[in-house]
Amino acid sequence: MPAFSPTDPRHAGLYRLEAAASALYDSDDYALSMSQQTRDAWMRLHDAALKIRTNGHPHPLAGVALATLASMDQLDGRNTDALRRSDEALILLAPFADAYPIAWMQGRSVKGYAQMALGDVSGGAETLAQASRTMDGYVASLPPDGIDRDVHMLRSNIAFIHAQALMRLGRNAEAVVAQKACMDARIAAVGPNSADAIGAYYTYAQMLQRADRVEEAEHYARLAVDVATDHVDRKHPNYARALEALGLLLSRTGRRAESLNYLQRAIAIKRETVGTDSLYFHFALQNLGSVLLAMERYADAEPLFMEAERGFRALEGENSPQSARALAWAGAASLAEGHRDDAIDRLSKAISRVQAGSDKDRDIGQRAYPYLIAALIEAKRMDEAHSAAAAYARESAQLDNAPALPLALAAMVLARTNPGGGDISESAHRLVAVVRADAAVNNDGELNEEQRLALDIALGTAAEIQDGELALNAMAIMAASRIAHANRLVAQRLVEDPALAGRVRTLQDFGRVLERADRDVLKALAVDSGIAEARDRHAAAAADVAAEQSAIARDFPRWAEARGVEHPDLPALRRDLGRNEAYLAVMPAFSGVYMLAISDTALRIERAGMSRADLIALVGRLRDTLSPEEFDGQAAYQLHEQILTPGIKSILAKTRSLRIVPTGAFASVPFAMLPQKPVTTARRDTPWLIRRFALTVQPGFLTAPAPTRQTAMRYQRFLGIGAPAFADAASMPATRAGGPFRSGNAATLSALPALPGSSAELQAVAARFGPARATLLTGADASESALRRIDLTSYGVMLFATHGLVSGEMEGLTEPALLLSPGEGDDGLLTASEVATMRIGADWVILSACNTAAGETAQAPAYSGLAQAFRYAGAGALLVSHWPVRDDASAFVTLETVKGADRGLPRAVALQKAMLKLMQSGRPDAAQPYIWAPFILIGR
Structure with missing residues (x-):
């Protein structure tokens, strides 16, 4: 039998038909390339080729035509047709695969994609793996300079779809390898600086992020933005998509504030280049709104969701699922902002819209129901709340692979809205346990809005039935989340240790098993079958998680502390209290603010009468009016009354x-x-309130016992650092790569005002210890390099007297810092992450500087910045400030507090007396809260 030749002159008529169809398909006019005219041309080739026999088979151009038609079906979303035609094409091409390798691999690629789209992800992955192996062999058989662009592009497309299939199967490590092959082939086809290469970079970054390879992911996401900025017209879709991809990656890895700039730039470009009449634009609005929602910036998120909702509805119709999703998120934002009636209206409409469109799309209902139920409960519309809770529970139970949280939340709200429907306390405790397990698996420790809502509902239940253990557990999760987010950089650095990294992955694996076990228990309870077996599996999984957590805490205690892992024990907390001492926790959840008071014999949990949004607005009013000339006494008193209710008092x-x-x-x-x-x-x-209580601030519910006897200050060694020598801009050292700030800040640093009282303050405090026990680093000696040369574990008391800077105070400053003197390559900034790497033995660290209680922003929690970094480095307690402090007031409070502690007073009492003494001192404006109130004691 003669060998087959794809250029056999006897088949010239088929080749003319192929050329005509290809010309239409390859047209720059996309509408023409996908038109019925083009389809008809390929069908003419298919029909003609079927009539011609070669080596006992129909001519393979019949298969080529079907493979192309299958590709067109795939692009049109007609996946059933695409699968049928690709199967037929592969049968026709099989005897001639060597002669038509590109069409053969194209057919397998379309088949794999269609299998995935129609639910057979495993089958699709196998089909695409075969296509990838065939493509690798084909490319290896060609000389390097004999591979044309189309071959590289097909190889890239096959690898891309294969990566998506592997990712959906949870095989993330393999997916990364496939996506890397996709990127490499795309670069070979179009070059490293093309628009198509940009898409390959950010898609690879997204896959790396899913595989927990965050640093590599960020590298490629930033590469995509850099290439777009330098080489691509901003009108190209991949320009905005690169910005958006980097923004979403930063958001998903805990850097939401940093992500906003990229997401906002992407929206601005989309608005300018494609206009507002496109799904592309409205998805961008929804992405930004989702990040703002996670940041609790509900008032900013709400209008974005509503604009997206109107756009989706205009483009997709009244029952658009995307419009329903945007409306549901807008309803969630309304609830958090205290607009309960708006929330009920929007959430109800979102659910109705989806139900009118399809009874199979339960995703939006799963998102909307919890917020609707919470709003109805707040409105005391319990019958409607119960009806919604029943629908939510029913839909959750019907999901094939429902996460544990929706199942637990559904069971909780059903019990809460039906007093005879189950044990409310038991279901609430189970819900909190599920949130804890979810948070343990989440690397950045940040709670999402669904988890915050779940804890809000649990805390509301705790307040109704006065379940102190329930309230304590829920509040501990919220506090731990803040700690974990604050220490994100430190925790990531620690996990670079391969030994710890392996242990963390094991803990995460155990956490996922526990999550599945939670889900199995909840589904068993819902159907009243297999409950005992499910609970046994859950107990075993929970034991594994607890054992691994304990082991890691034992072997890597610094990582456990940085992650904020704590499961408070009420009796232990009470044993830790001193005489006439108590706890007061004040925590905003989703729509409410909750207070928990714990004394040695009693406990009370209450929800504030005002909404979370209104109370936070009060906090903003108070902070905005703090100056020597201004003080909003009404806002301050309202906060007192909302927090210290009669029950709490x-x-x-x-x-x-x-x-x-x-x-x-x-x-x-x-x-x-x-x-x-x-x-x-x-x-x-x-x-x-300072006249009534000596106050201490704690980041969480710590149970480390206080020492039985506080060592007098005069018997400890003292280290004072401050009054730095400010350099001019020209003499500042070069910024470190990857450092905390960018170029242009040297002038800003050198322009900061001098602190004439700092040196005197350091000298006065040092005198309390005596020259033999005091070390001072001032002027040029107050540098990072000088600190590194000292054994910091030998000092019992440390005092920093200098400027404190908060994140964002100058361009590119991404974390809080203390200003020191530049020298020996130092940049003059001691950042929080640098502090966290120190080994400090001080029982007490005093940060007599501006804003040292501040966190990532001026409004961030006290423990999210320098204060927490010093505690993490080993400091026992800290004296810090909430806002920029007049240096004479700082020196007064610091010295008086040290004197009081030196006399044996508890530090909180020493600070209390120092603040009261400053008020009575007769110094200018000393009675004004702006002068004496910023000082807080963190720890004991």
């Missing part, structure tokens, strides 16, 4: 020292200056 009746555990905006509240009676003007005798 009853628990604190005998309390003299109060440990406050605040989160969110309440960590920026100077509790010392909340007045116990209405005030209009600050006076020396105003009944501030």
Whole structure:
């Protein structure tokens, strides 16, 4: 039998038909290339080729034609047709695969994609793996300079679809390899600086991020943005998509504030280049809104969701699923903003819209129902809440692979809205346990809005039935989330240790098993079958997680502390309290703010009468009016009344020292200056809260016992650092690669005002210890390099007297820092992440600087910045400030607090007396809260 030749002159008529069809298909006019005219041309080739026999088979151009038609079906979304035609094409091409390798591999690629789209992901992955192996062999058989662009592009497309299939199967490591092959082939086809290469970079970054290879992911995401900026017209879709991909990656890895710039730039470009009448634009709005929602910036997120909702509805019709999703998120934002009726209206419409469009799309209902139920409960519309809870529970149980959280939340709200429908306390405790397990698996430790809502519902239940253990567990998760997010950079650095990295992956694997076990228990309870077996599996999984957590905490205690892993024990907390001492936790959840007071004998959990949004607005009012000339006494008193309710006060009746555990905006509240009676003007005798309590702030529910005897200050060694030598801009060292700030900041640093009181403050405090026990680093010696040369574990007390900077205070400053003197390659900034790598033995660190209590922003929690970094490095307790401090006031409070501690007073009492003494001192404006109130004690 003669060998087959694809150029056999006897088949010239077929070749003319192929050329005509190819010319139409390869047209620059996309509408023409996908038109019926083009389809007809390929069908003419198919029909003609079927009539010609070669080597006992129909001519393979019949298969080539079907493979192309299958590709067109795939592009049109007609996947059933694409699968049928690709199967037929592969049968026709099989005897001639060597002669038509490109068509053969194209057919397999389309088949694999269609299998995935129609639900057979495993089958699609295998088909695409075969196509990839065939392509690799084909490319290897060609000389390097004999591979044309189309071959590289097909190889890239096959690898891309294969990577997507592997990712959907959870085989992320293999997916990364496939996506890397896709990127390499794309670059070979179009070059490293093309628009298509940009898409390959950011898609590879997304796959790396899913595989927990975050640093590599960020490298390629930034590469995509850099190439787009330098080489691609901003009108090309991949320009905006590169910005958006980097923004979403930063958001998903805990850097949401940094992500906003990229997402906002992407929207601006899309608005300019493609206009607002495109799904492409409205998805961008929804992405930005989702990040703002996670950041609790609900007022900013709501209009974005509503604009997206209108756009989706205009483009897709009244029952558009995407419009329903945007409306549901807008409803969630409305609820968080305290607009309960708007929330109920929007969430109800979102659910109705989806149900009208399709009874199979339950995803949006799963998102909308929890917020709707919470809003109905707040509105006391319990019958409607119960009906919605029943629908939510029913839909959750019907999902094939429902996550544990929706199942637990559905069971909880069903029990809460039907007093006879189940054990409310048991279901609430189970819900909190599921949120804890979810948070343990999440690398950045940040709670999402669904988890915050679940904890809000659990805390509301705890307040109704006065379940203190439930409230404590829920609040501990919220506090731990803030700690984990604050220490994200430190935790990531620690996990670079291969030994720890392996242990963390094991813990995450155990966590996923526990999540599945939670889901199995909840589904068993829902159907009342297999409950005992499911609970046994759950107990075994929970034991594995607990054992691994304990083992990691034992072997890697610094990582455990950085991640904020804590499961508080109420009896242990009470044993840790001193005489006449109590806890007061103040935490915003989703729509409410909750207070938990714990004394040695009693406990009370309450929800504030005002909404979360209104209370946070009060905090903002108070902070905005703090100056020597201005003070909003009404806002301060309202906060006092909302937080210290009669029920909370009853628990604190005998309390003299109060440990406050605040989160969110309440960590920026100077509790010392909340007045116990209405005030209009600050006076020396105003009944501030600091007159009632000695106050300590704690990042979480710590149970480390206090020492039985506080060592007198005079017997400890003292290290003072400050009064740095400010360099001019020209003499500042070059910025380190990857450092905390970018070029242009040298002038900003050198322009900061001098602190004339700092040197005197350091000298005065050092005198309390005596020359033999005091070391001072001032002027040019107050540098990072000087600190590194000292054994910091030998000092019991450390004092920093300098400027403190918050994240964003200057261009590119991404974390809080202390200003020191530049030298030996130092940049003059001691950042929080650098502090966290130190080994400090000080029982007490005093940060007598501006904004040292601040976190990533001026409103961020006290423990998310320098204060937490020093605690993490080993400091026992810290004295820090909430806002820029007048240096004479700082010196006064620092010295008086040290004197009091030196006399044996507890530090909180020493600070209390120092603040009261400053008020009475007769110094200018000393009675004003702006002068004395910023100082807080963190730790004991």
